[in-house]
Amino acid sequence: MAKKKKTDQGAEGNGSAENGSKKTFKIPAFGIMGTVCALIFFPTTIVLVVGMIPTIVAYLADGSKKKSKSITVGAMNLAGCTPFLLKLWLQDHSFEMALDVIGSPRTIIVMYSMAGVGYLLDWALTGIISTMLYQKGILRREQIERRQMDLIEKWDKKVTGEIPLDERGFPIVN
DSSP states (O other): OHHHHHHHHHHHHHHHHHHHHHHHHHHHHHHHHHHHHHHHTHHHHHHHHHHTHHHHHHHHHOOSSSOHHHHHHHHHHHHHHHHHHHHHHHHOOSHHHHHHHHHOHHHHHHHHHHHHHHHHHHHHHHHHHHHHHHHHHHHHHHHHHHHHHHHHHHHGGGGTTOSOBOTTSOBOOO
8 A cells, every 4th residue: 555655646746747847848938939029029019118117016016916906007007008009000110119109208197197097996996895895794794693683582592602511512500
């Protein structure tokens, strides 16, 4: 039986090694492809890197596992970048045009203001949802208390857990 356990552990070890090697292969492949795409579409990369700085900051500052704040800020920030990306793509997809787009104060104001709208949305929705969940919890507590009162009426104080019990779990009668 001891040999069987070792065999099972060995099989698990081989499976995890394969999964680990697949994961290590995926990361460089995506990194290489991302770098190639960033170089091919360099003007777009410039506009996105400068425009999406608030999203990067939100991602680094967001301590939650799901990174909901960075997703909200990122979506709104990308919406703010979109008109300027369209201008870049439709007029002249060149390095000079990308610098002209980024050099405009209006561009930066719109991009970063939309990121600010993302922060506001995250703040407001977090408050609204937490209030709703708190109220739902209060209603649930009231339902449980009503149910407990109904059970006490039906079964007397025996169901409250307040009656002293002996070591075998039987009520102590005075």
